[in-house]
Amino acid sequence: xxxxVQGGSGSPSVKSDPNLGSIAAQRPTAAVxxxxxxxxxxxxxxxxxxxxxxxxxxxxPVNVETSANDDTMDVMGMSHAYDTYRxxxxxxxxxxxxxxxxMMIKETTSEGWKEGGKSILNQMSAEIEKQRxxxxxxxYPGVTQAGVIGSQRPxxxxxxxxxxxxxxxxxxxxxxxxxxxxxxxxxxxxxxVTFKEAPMARVTMEDVLMNGMFRTWGA
Numbered sequence: 616x617x618x619x620v621q622g623g624s625g626s627p628s629v630k631s632d633p634n635l636g637s638i639a640a641q642r643p644t645a646a647v648x649x650x651x652x653x654x655x656x657x658x659x660x661x662x663x664x665x666x667x668x669x670x671x672x673x674x675x676p677v678n679v680e681t682s683a684n685d686d687t688m689d690v691m692g693m694s695h696a697y698d699t700y701r702x703x704x705x706x707x708x709x710x711x712x713x714x715x716x717x718m719m720i721k722e723t724t725s726e727g728w729k730e731g732g733k734s735i736l737n738q739m740s741a742e743i744e745k746q747r748x749x750x751x752x753x754x755y756p757g758v759t760q761a762g763v764i765g766s767q768r769p770x771x772x773x774x775x776x777x778x779x780x781x782x783x784x785x786x787x788x789x790x791x792x793x794x795x796x797x798x799x800x801x802x803x804x805x806x807x808v809t810f811k812e813a814p815m816a817r818v819t820m821e822d823v824l825m826n827g828m829f830r831t832w833g834a
Contacts, residue, residue: 648673649776653749655757655769668746671719674710677778679828681706705812706828707786708779712750712806714743740800750806753785773810779828783810 648670656666685698716739756766774780789807796802814830822830 650772650774651750651753652772652774653753653769654771654782655759659757665749668749670712671722672713672715674712674775677708677710677775679706679708679779703818705814706781707809707811708773708775708781708783709807709809710775712746712808714746714801714804714806716740716743716800716802719743736796736802737800740796740802743801743804747790747801747804747806750785750788750808754788770813771810781810781812781828781830782814783812785809786811 650667650669652667654666656664682704684701684704686701688697688699690697716736719739719742720735752769753771754768757769759766761767768784770782770784772780773783786809787807791805791807792801793803793805794801818830
Protein backbone atom coordinates (compact mmCIF):
# COMPACT_ATOMS: atom_id res chain seq x y z
CA UNK A 616 0.00 0.00 0.00
CA UNK A 617 1.21 3.52 -0.72
CA UNK A 618 -0.09 6.95 0.11
CA UNK A 619 -1.26 10.17 -1.46
CA VAL A 620 -1.44 13.62 0.06
CA GLN A 621 -4.59 15.53 -0.65
CA GLY A 622 -4.22 19.32 -0.78
CA GLY A 623 -6.49 21.54 1.28
CA SER A 624 -6.64 24.15 3.97
CA GLY A 625 -6.53 21.72 6.89
CA SER A 626 -4.25 18.85 7.87
CA PRO A 627 -3.27 16.55 5.00
CA SER A 628 -5.39 13.47 4.55
CA VAL A 629 -3.82 10.18 3.56
CA LYS A 630 -5.38 7.57 1.33
CA SER A 631 -4.38 4.41 -0.47
CA ASP A 632 -2.91 4.91 -3.92
CA PRO A 633 -0.69 2.65 -6.03
CA ASN A 634 1.52 5.53 -7.09
CA LEU A 635 3.35 7.73 -4.60
CA GLY A 636 4.44 9.98 -7.41
CA SER A 637 0.88 11.20 -7.99
CA ILE A 638 0.82 13.19 -4.75
CA ALA A 639 -0.50 16.72 -4.77
CA ALA A 640 2.30 17.56 -2.32
CA GLN A 641 4.49 18.46 -5.28
CA ARG A 642 2.53 21.72 -5.21
CA PRO A 643 2.50 22.53 -1.50
CA THR A 644 0.17 24.98 0.17
CA ALA A 645 1.12 26.97 3.24
CA ALA A 646 -1.24 24.93 5.43
CA VAL A 647 0.35 21.59 4.52
CA UNK A 648 3.45 21.26 6.68
CA UNK A 649 4.24 17.57 6.47
CA UNK A 650 3.54 14.36 8.32
CA UNK A 651 4.91 10.99 9.37
CA UNK A 652 2.69 7.89 9.15
CA UNK A 653 3.57 4.71 11.07
CA UNK A 654 2.68 1.83 8.73
CA UNK A 655 2.80 -0.81 11.48
CA UNK A 656 0.33 1.13 13.64
CA UNK A 657 -1.90 1.54 10.60
CA UNK A 658 -1.76 -2.20 10.00
CA UNK A 659 -2.55 -3.16 13.60
CA UNK A 660 -5.26 -0.52 13.88
CA UNK A 661 -4.91 0.06 17.64
CA UNK A 662 -7.32 2.93 18.48
CA UNK A 663 -5.23 3.90 21.51
CA UNK A 664 -2.29 4.92 19.29
CA UNK A 665 -2.87 7.24 16.30
CA UNK A 666 -0.82 6.13 13.29
CA UNK A 667 0.10 9.62 12.04
CA UNK A 668 1.41 12.95 13.31
CA UNK A 669 1.33 16.27 11.49
CA UNK A 670 4.14 18.75 12.05
CA UNK A 671 2.90 21.91 13.81
CA UNK A 672 5.46 24.02 11.90
CA UNK A 673 7.04 23.35 8.52
CA UNK A 674 10.59 21.95 8.95
CA UNK A 675 13.33 24.23 7.67
CA PRO A 676 16.00 23.56 6.52
CA VAL A 677 15.69 20.01 5.19
CA ASN A 678 18.83 18.07 4.20
CA VAL A 679 18.46 15.28 1.61
CA GLU A 680 21.52 13.14 0.85
CA THR A 681 21.99 10.48 -1.84
CA SER A 682 25.26 8.82 -2.89
CA ALA A 683 26.43 6.05 -5.21
CA ASN A 684 28.67 3.13 -4.16
CA ASP A 685 31.33 1.73 -6.52
CA ASP A 686 33.81 -1.11 -6.37
CA THR A 687 37.24 -0.05 -7.58
CA MET A 688 39.38 -2.37 -9.73
CA ASP A 689 43.10 -1.60 -9.95
CA VAL A 690 44.94 -2.73 -13.09
CA MET A 691 48.71 -3.25 -13.02
CA GLY A 692 50.46 -0.57 -15.08
CA MET A 693 47.26 1.33 -15.88
CA SER A 694 47.19 5.11 -15.38
CA HIS A 695 43.87 4.92 -13.56
CA ALA A 696 41.50 2.61 -11.72
CA TYR A 697 38.15 1.36 -12.99
CA ASP A 698 34.99 1.95 -11.01
CA THR A 699 32.22 -0.63 -11.18
CA TYR A 700 28.80 0.49 -9.98
CA ARG A 701 27.58 -1.53 -6.98
CA UNK A 702 24.47 0.30 -5.81
CA UNK A 703 23.05 3.64 -4.74
CA UNK A 704 22.87 4.24 -1.02
CA UNK A 705 19.42 4.69 0.48
CA UNK A 706 18.55 8.38 0.55
CA UNK A 707 18.55 10.06 3.95
CA UNK A 708 16.42 13.02 4.98
CA UNK A 709 17.26 15.03 8.08
CA UNK A 710 15.58 18.05 9.60
CA UNK A 711 14.35 19.55 12.85
CA UNK A 712 10.81 19.26 14.20
CA UNK A 713 10.11 22.41 16.21
CA UNK A 714 7.50 22.35 18.97
CA UNK A 715 6.41 25.44 20.90
CA UNK A 716 3.27 25.28 23.06
CA UNK A 717 2.76 29.06 23.15
CA MET A 718 3.04 29.40 19.37
CA MET A 719 0.68 26.45 18.91
CA ILE A 720 -1.86 28.14 21.19
CA LYS A 721 -1.55 31.38 19.26
CA GLU A 722 -2.23 29.57 15.96
CA THR A 723 -5.07 27.35 17.14
CA THR A 724 -7.05 29.51 19.57
CA SER A 725 -8.49 33.01 19.69
CA GLU A 726 -6.82 33.57 23.03
CA GLY A 727 -3.67 34.78 21.32
CA TRP A 728 -0.68 34.69 23.50
CA LYS A 729 -2.35 35.06 26.75
CA GLU A 730 -1.86 31.31 26.80
CA GLY A 731 -5.58 30.71 27.19
CA GLY A 732 -5.18 29.82 30.83
CA LYS A 733 -3.27 26.96 32.37
CA SER A 734 -5.53 24.25 30.97
CA ILE A 735 -4.89 25.10 27.31
CA LEU A 736 -1.13 25.28 27.96
CA ASN A 737 -1.27 21.84 29.58
CA GLN A 738 -3.23 20.56 26.60
CA MET A 739 -0.62 21.79 24.13
CA SER A 740 2.21 20.41 26.26
CA ALA A 741 0.46 17.03 26.29
CA GLU A 742 0.22 17.15 22.49
CA ILE A 743 3.95 17.87 22.23
CA GLU A 744 4.70 14.92 24.50
CA LYS A 745 2.45 12.69 22.39
CA GLN A 746 4.36 13.62 19.22
CA ARG A 747 7.69 13.14 20.98
CA UNK A 748 6.67 9.60 22.01
CA UNK A 749 5.42 8.89 18.48
CA UNK A 750 8.87 9.64 17.06
CA UNK A 751 10.67 7.82 19.88
CA UNK A 752 8.55 4.73 19.18
CA UNK A 753 9.75 4.63 15.55
CA UNK A 754 13.16 3.49 16.84
CA TYR A 755 11.75 0.39 18.56
CA PRO A 756 10.20 -2.84 17.20
CA GLY A 757 6.49 -3.39 17.52
CA VAL A 758 4.78 -6.36 19.14
CA THR A 759 4.32 -8.73 16.20
CA GLN A 760 4.31 -12.46 15.52
CA ALA A 761 7.97 -12.23 14.50
CA GLY A 762 9.01 -12.29 18.16
CA VAL A 763 12.56 -11.25 19.07
CA ILE A 764 14.24 -12.85 16.06
CA GLY A 765 13.15 -11.10 12.90
CA SER A 766 11.57 -8.09 14.58
CA GLN A 767 12.41 -4.63 13.29
CA ARG A 768 11.41 -1.04 13.79
CA PRO A 769 8.33 0.03 11.84
CA UNK A 770 8.43 1.47 8.33
CA UNK A 771 6.72 4.78 7.81
CA UNK A 772 5.74 7.28 5.15
CA UNK A 773 7.48 10.64 5.40
CA UNK A 774 5.90 13.52 3.51
CA UNK A 775 7.39 17.00 3.35
CA UNK A 776 5.28 18.77 0.71
CA UNK A 777 7.27 19.95 -2.27
CA UNK A 778 10.41 18.14 -1.08
CA UNK A 779 9.97 14.42 -0.49
CA UNK A 780 7.46 11.59 -0.06
CA UNK A 781 9.12 8.24 0.65
CA UNK A 782 8.74 4.97 2.49
CA UNK A 783 11.46 5.01 5.13
CA UNK A 784 12.55 4.22 8.68
CA UNK A 785 13.69 6.60 11.39
CA UNK A 786 17.45 6.28 11.90
CA UNK A 787 18.12 8.70 14.73
CA UNK A 788 16.34 11.13 17.03
CA UNK A 789 17.88 13.93 19.09
CA UNK A 790 16.00 16.04 21.63
CA UNK A 791 16.80 19.53 22.88
CA UNK A 792 14.42 20.68 25.62
CA UNK A 793 14.58 24.46 25.40
CA UNK A 794 11.98 25.25 28.01
CA UNK A 795 9.64 23.58 30.51
CA UNK A 796 7.14 25.22 32.87
CA UNK A 797 7.31 25.07 36.64
CA UNK A 798 5.37 21.79 36.62
CA UNK A 799 7.72 20.15 34.14
CA UNK A 800 5.41 20.41 31.13
CA UNK A 801 7.22 20.88 27.81
CA UNK A 802 6.86 24.41 26.44
CA UNK A 803 9.57 24.45 23.76
CA UNK A 804 11.25 21.41 22.19
CA UNK A 805 13.49 20.76 19.20
CA UNK A 806 13.65 17.24 17.73
CA UNK A 807 16.44 16.43 15.26
CA VAL A 808 15.43 13.48 13.06
CA THR A 809 17.10 11.48 10.30
CA PHE A 810 15.04 9.17 8.11
CA LYS A 811 16.53 6.54 5.79
CA GLU A 812 14.62 5.47 2.71
CA ALA A 813 13.36 1.86 2.66
CA PRO A 814 12.00 1.20 -0.86
CA MET A 815 10.52 -2.17 -1.71
CA ALA A 816 11.39 -2.21 -5.41
CA ARG A 817 14.25 -1.22 -7.68
CA VAL A 818 14.68 2.49 -8.33
CA THR A 819 15.83 3.44 -11.84
CA MET A 820 17.22 6.55 -13.46
CA GLU A 821 13.95 6.98 -15.36
CA ASP A 822 11.96 6.82 -12.11
CA VAL A 823 14.02 9.64 -10.64
CA LEU A 824 13.87 11.76 -13.81
CA MET A 825 10.10 11.45 -13.83
CA ASN A 826 9.28 11.79 -10.14
CA GLY A 827 12.39 12.80 -8.19
CA MET A 828 11.90 12.11 -4.48
CA PHE A 829 8.14 11.63 -4.93
CA ARG A 830 8.44 7.88 -5.30
CA THR A 831 6.25 5.81 -7.62
CA TRP A 832 7.52 2.60 -5.99
CA GLY A 833 6.73 1.78 -2.42
CA ALA A 834 4.93 -0.42 0.07
